[in-house]
Amino acid sequence: MIFDTHAHYDDAAFDADREELLGGGLQAGGVGLVVNIGTDLKTLHQTIELTERYPYFYGALGIHPDCVDGLNEEHLPILRQMLLEHKKMVAIGEIGLDYHGDYERDIPLQKKWFKWQLRLARELKLPVVIHSRDAAADTMEILKAEDAGSIGGVMHCYSYSVEIAREVVKMGLYIGIGGVLTFKNGRKLKEVAAETPMEQILLETDCPYLAPTPYRGQRNDSRNIALVAQELAQIKGITLEEVLRITEENARRFYKLW
Ligand code: NI
Secondary structure, eight states: OEEEEEEOTTSGGGTTTHHHIIIIIHHHTTEEEEEEEOOOGGGHHHHHHHHHHOTTEEEEEOOOGGGOTTOOGGGHHHHHHHHHHOTTEEEEEEEEEEOOSSSOOOHHHHHHHHHHHHHHHHHHTOOEEEEEESOHHHHHHHHHHTTGGGTOEEETTOOSOHHHHHHHHHTTOEEEEOGGGGSTTOHHHHHHHHHSOGGGEEEOOOBTSOOOTTSTTSOOOGGGHHHHHHHHHHHHTSOHHHHHHHHHHHHHHHHTOO
16 A cells, blocks of 8 residues: 655645545545645645545644744744644645755744744644745754753655764664655665664655656656655665555554554
């Protein structure tokens, strides 16, 4: 069974055929569980709606570092309330730091939101889904300072070095791996996958983004995780079935879905 630990089916890229895909297409393609990940306070209700409509959907709610502008500490109780009221919300995410690109960012505000949400996760006993792009040093510093290992978390769409991956694994966090693993220029991630214990890998799409080869550049969906799993099977020298079984167990343990 495919367990997609990180998807964005509320994205407008699915507007034309969402019901067709989520109401049958995904399951026909071997998908058994999906966690839809929120990003922006204004659109978090869309994740909740998806989990109410589709029994095999669960949700994560959080403020993405690109979406913190204009939000302050007074907005935190809104997120807290949504997480408490909706039983199918299994994590806080995606949260973290994003310094990518050369446009102006409020980095102090990103850091505040990252810390506030880590503390909220500890309070509510939920794991966190971490987004970190071009911000390795600051991310690791905050994760260590907040003792994220004791909260539980995944470094989603892992994009850093093998050395940092070792630290992440040592903290007890998971490494999230998706379509990039199949890319020609995905050598660094293949090294990370080879080094990371199977028990600490979660498979994800980040759909509609990051479709694996040979669909690179097209709209992604959870069925394509089979291609990522195939690549991982080759790297690890085990069967596709074993990869799917172990990563499903990992995801169930991570999101407490048994
Ligand atoms: Ni994402």
